[in-house]
Amino acid sequence: MNATTTDAVPAIELRGVTQRFRTPSGGVHTALHDLDMTVAPGEFCAVVGPTGCGKSTTLSLISGLKAASAGRTLLHGEPVTSLDRRVGFMFQTDAAFPWRTVLDNVAAGPRFRGVSRRDAVAGARDWLRRVGLSGFEDRLPHQLSGGMRKRVALAQTLINEPEILLMDEPFSALDVQTRQIVQDELLGLWELTRPAVVFVTHDLEEAIALADKVVVLTVGPGTVKDTFTIDLPRPRRVQEIRFDARFVALYERIWTSLRDEVRLAYARSAGADPGAPTKDATPSPATATTATGFSAPSEPATTPSDDAEVH
Numbered sequence: 001m002n003a004t005t006t007d008a009v010p011a012i013e014l015r016g017v018t019q020r021f022r023t024p025s026g027g028v029h030t031a032l033h034d035l036d037m038t039v040a041p042g043e044f045c046a047v048v049g050p051t052g053c054g055k056s057t058t059l060s061l062i063s064g065l066k067a068a069s070a071g072r073t074l075l076h077g078e079p080v081t082s083l084d085r086r087v088g089f090m091f092q093t094d095a096a097f098p099w100r101t102v103l104d105n106v107a108a109g110p111r112f113r114g115v116s117r118r119d120a121v122a123g124a125r126d127w128l129r130r131v132g133l134s135g136f137e138d139r140l141p142h143q144l145s146g147g148m149r150k151r152v153a154l155a156q157t158l159i160n161e162p163e164i165l166l167m168d169e170p171f172s173a174l175d176v177q178t179r180q181i182v183q184d185e186l187l188g189l190w191e192l193t194r195p196a197v198v199f200v201t202h203d204l205e206e207a208i209a210l211a212d213k214v215v216v217l218t219v220g221p222g223t224v225k226d227t228f229t230i231d232l233p234r235p236r237r238v239q240e241i242r243f244d245a246r247f248v249a250l251y252e253r254i255w256t257s258l259r260d261e262v263r264l265a266y267a268r269s270a271g272a273d274p275g276a277p278t279k280d281a282t283p284s285p286a287t288a289t290t291a292t293g294f295s296a297p298s299e300p301a302t303t304p305s306d307d308a309e310v311h
């Protein structure tokens with residue numbers, strides 16, 4: 001059973017959110033348009049959508065790093081006005097200080113919050129044990145494998161016991177086998193404290209394996225196209241769940257929704273005719289990363305590159 005509290009005040013609520021940015025030429029680029037999304041306390045929500053559709057922008061709004069041009073962003077019913085300590089992040093790139101040991105990196109968050117060094121170090125040791133890195137406390141980040149560095153990142157984030165966890169393609173740089181192991185570890189750790197999660201990924205298989213629901217965004221300006229409930233039982237093992245017939249059925253349904261957006265985004269960036277016939281066979285889950293990662297060649301020519309938000 002998925003033990004989310006769907007009748008409670010949402011942990012995260014985006015209502016009619018629009019985000020505009022000013023372009024270098026003085027125009028306005030709309031990244032998100034009238035986006036509605038909720039995540040219940042303890043719910044694991046994955047967000048998929050074509051490149052440039054506004055997934056990372058959505059995370060920035062939830063985190064308080066950006067303020068929306070229009071609409072409302074609420075955490076536990078309260079408007080987001082700034083960075084919130086209840087929110088934890090994990091990004092594609094590691095956030096470890098390269099000159100600090102693993103132990104000090106994990107203890108850094110509690111230290112920053114005013115926890116005594118002794119307690120912060122004890123907590124860091126405990127989290128390193130949970131992520132399977134006991135014995136590696138004195139290593140520097142570059143002395144670890146990619147998978148180990150992700151475990152450090154998990155410990156760094158989860159030691160702060162966030163009520164809301166935002167993850168932006170955190171495992172995309174890992175090889176497939178390591179990624180699956182770390183995904184399983186994430187699920188196990190998530191079960192311990194059950195933060196509400198928004199997990200952005202280009203990998204539809206990853207989204208389904210991890211999440212309680214998958215939100216599909218449209219091609220930019222992004223808005224919610226579809227939301228799919230993932231009613232697969234927990235606890236899950238990601239290496240095994242993808243062979244479940246229900247997983248395959250979900251994959252096909254979600255890919256059908258995502259496919260048109262992917263095709264449109266690709267056509268835009270390639271300057272091609274989006275109506276032109278393309279191969280649209282449903283990729284097998286085994287080829288999910290390639291199929292939905294759709295490394296479409298960068299941004300459309302009109303894409304802004306400055307950092308100016310428009311309100």
Ligand SMILES: Nc1ncnc2c1ncn2[C@@H]1O[C@H](COP(=O)(O)OP(=O)(O)OP(=O)(O)O)[C@@H](O)[C@H]1O
Nearest residue numbers: 021031051052053054055056057303304306307308
């Ligand atoms: N600070 C900014 N200033 C101007 N434009 C921006 C800014 N941040 C994002 N954009 C634009 O807004 C759109 C959405 O960007 P965003 O990074 O949220 O997309 P995404 O879905 O996360 O992309 P990807 O899947 O490629 O990581 C893009 O067209 C991007 O160029």
